Amino acid sequence: MSSSTGRVIAIGDVHGCVHALDAVLDAIAPTAADEIVLLGDMIDNGRESKEVLDRILKLQQQCRVVLIEGNHEEMMLRARANEADLNYWMNCGGAVTLTSYHFPGRLKDIPDAHWQLIESCVPYYETADDIFTHANYLPELPMSEQPPHELRWTLFEPQEVRPHFSGKRVTVGHTEQRNGEILDLGYAACIDTACWRYGWLTALDRTTGEIWQASKWGVMREAGEEVHREKLGELIGTRVL
Template sequence: MTQSSSSRVVAIGDIHGCVHALDTLVKIADLQPDDTLVCLGDLIDQGWESKEVLDLLIELSERCNLVAIRGNHEEMFLAALESERAKESWMLFGGTTTVNSYHFGGDIDAVPAEHIEFIRSTVDFYETDTHIFTHALYLPDVPPEEWPPHILRWTLIEKPYPEPHVSGKTVVVGHTEQRSGEILDLGHLICLDTACYNYGWLTALDLTSGEVWQASKWGQLKERPSEPMPIPVPKPPVSD
């Protein structure tokens, strides 16, 4: 996918059904038709407005280039459509709030086909000339198309931290909650999950300018220092 010289790439962390936060960040980012918005997965569950989040994302897909990464909660939802046992597990891990956003006390069949198809359209990763975006983590020494599902959607960032990716590109993820409310920035790895549904913030990062915006689940914008986040210069691929 080729981007124009004036277009931007904006990444946003785990939304988890927090539509007021998402709406605030989308408005302040002022996305244009040539811009790319990368949602890093876990669009649904935990928060109370999963239906409204999916409605807004579908609308955004008509206004800009929207890339929705598949998180572990989207994986659980899709499994729940196929298995009663998987549905019971999903309901325990946030699915109940998603169902209730459609019909309080209802079941998974309350989710409309349009929303199911949107979740099915989510992707494992997205790659630009400078960055790789996925939900959870990566393998440093293999290309993203070879990363297994448990790495893509379930593995937490833990010490010792993974080495830089062999491509030299910065990897941008969510999934591992930063309960401090601040971005984890290791230079070669950036985590934008700042625990919005859990009284934290939803974080958006403009990878072009380094500008950061954060909003609470009630849609209140967080005041931040005026300096943009440093955007690392990609390193060339490691050769044998």
């Protein structure tokens, strides 16, 4: 349970986009009283997973940081078990993560501090008013009894989601909102806005409702959406309307 008197801010799936994470954290300007809850999938797909984990280690010196285990962290941890699990992770974004350490990357290139960071992830986090987890939840079960697959893999389908019996708001990531907008049902919200796919990294202050969003290039949305769109147009070789 939270004992903080500061803000409680959730950050969606970073997926190796360190410039977006830097921009969002600079805008938030966390203090020692704040809690930052990263909702999992901090790694894979984007090119800077190593740098993202380094940034989180620095963030831990500024404020309380809660790391939720996503399905990509689960795959990374399992990759140490055998070749089949390693190959599965490699095909789901792990190859890009290893390349952020060294090319060609190997598991041995990942430093102990980063393994320890991933191992410190928790399946969910609760405060007096809120629940945070990576993917989804069963509304009738306490969080301590939730199936791991539900917490890390199940898609957040608005027509199927129901309020948690505790009455607490739930905040998740995992299910990409490719329109760049938070999917807010009132009692539950999904804030994975597909940063690595040229969307936005979203941070949501659950105490005030304030929202921050940044592109993978580190441009804040409210100040630079046109710059973001122009950059995306250059990348795909056409004008983005």
